[in-house]
Amino acid sequence: MLSTSSRYPNCTACTFSSFCVPEEKTPSSTKNKNLVVRHRQQLKRKEAICAPHNKFQNLYVVQQGALKTYHVEADGKELIHGFYFAGEVFGYEAIHTGYYPFSAAAILGSVICQVPYQEFLETLDSKPEFQKEILSLMSQQLNRGSYLASTTAKQRLAAFLIDLSRRLHRPHIYSEFLLPMSHQDMGNYLKLTPETISRLLSQFQKNGIIQVDHKKISFLQLDKLKQIADGLDE
Amino acid sequence: MLSTSSRYPNCTACTFSSFCVPEEKTPSSTKNKNLVVRHRQQLKRKEAICAPHNKFQNLYVVQQGALKTYHVEADGKELIHGFYFAGEVFGYEAIHTGYYPFSAAAILGSVICQVPYQEFLETLDSKPEFQKEILSLMSQQLNRGSYLASTTAKQRLAAFLIDLSRRLHRPHIYSEFLLPMSHQDMGNYLKLTPETISRLLSQFQKNGIIQVDHKKISFLQLDKLKQIADGLDE
DNA sequence: CGCCGTATTGAGCGCTCTCAAGCTAGGTGG
């Protein structure tokens, strides 16, 4: 757990920032019904934070880094439900049953905030603006990964890259960014093998649509990438 | 629009029923902050109720029948986001942007209730139990269709059939039910062609796992179907 | 009864997977 305010680097990016008070800044009146950050956690790459069937108690906000939620199938395949980047919240999926339906682990060194669900509910009850905000965020989650429904590998990968760029540099699409996850993870999310990811990235590069330099991706022709995502190429 | 109470057949199944008052039963004090059913709509098969980029104003609750949400891709392919059966709510996806991201249409003759979002927000603000209920329902939506991530056609179809049975006879899995949608619709949802759906249903039947009689599906070996869904067969 | 949308079944093809062999980069320990 971290405690000095210098360790709170990214609160401006956090979707909860206007309803949240870091603990050391809490005014003496504790009844303000804001969320209070009591537990901030540093995670190493590959460090897990919850497992399937763990009791649901907290939502989590990513402050720095990136996480994945996933579960391992009977045959050993890892199935990735989603990625979460700085400012994003995960755990909503656990509300319904009271248990996390997945594992969550950091894919980079990361910092996250715990948001106790009880406290979350109290803030919700006392702040109509928070209600609207949460509805909006959960609504956004419902639309996440809609491109997973695309049929071809090219389409899904192109849409994924665009989505990734926007979420890493919200709200803009930057033409340069670093892939936070391995090809394996991308594949497990997009239902492709790492070999296919690699082949397609090479193909996109050969066609002058993107440039790949290790983990660095550069969009050279974003419009063409969008066309591929929409199934409009060739 | 319907008006006699005899036309309110299914309110007990509706997830909003305890926070909702059909209009003619509204007590004179209109400030009770319950949802009030003002618009109930009868839909014919294939009748649409909203289109992409329509302004978001209402959530909808299915009272009878079944609906699909979908959009048509550039190449003419119809991509189905989800199905909605008696008691289920749709439209949450539109909250974030303020516009419906899809079309919605009845796949059977259906009856739906409009829930104006303004009114929904007022009820939410005044009723903490409603807040919890909505969080739970949206959380459930986030978990919907998780089996779409399965890699093989058999797995997705088996999981879909089980999900379907449970949602048509909530909360139980009935061993008999009628397929509400065409193979085409199933395929568009599961990312399979109608031919593949047909072949797999035949195969399941040949293996004694289910029985198919036109639209009627009977589960003969639910455990085996579950194994297939989990990728544990052969 | 005749029509049209839907389901079934078959044959062949192509996209993506599997398996396999190098290669690269980054981390570790001497």
Place this chain on the structure above:
DNA sequence: CCACCTAGCTTGAGAGCGCTCAATACGGCG
């Protein structure tokens, strides 16, 4: 600082699952 070592990426060849195209059958509805 360098040599090793390992995880991850790249690229190739071949196989298989699900798609495409096509012909036929069925059934609901006028």
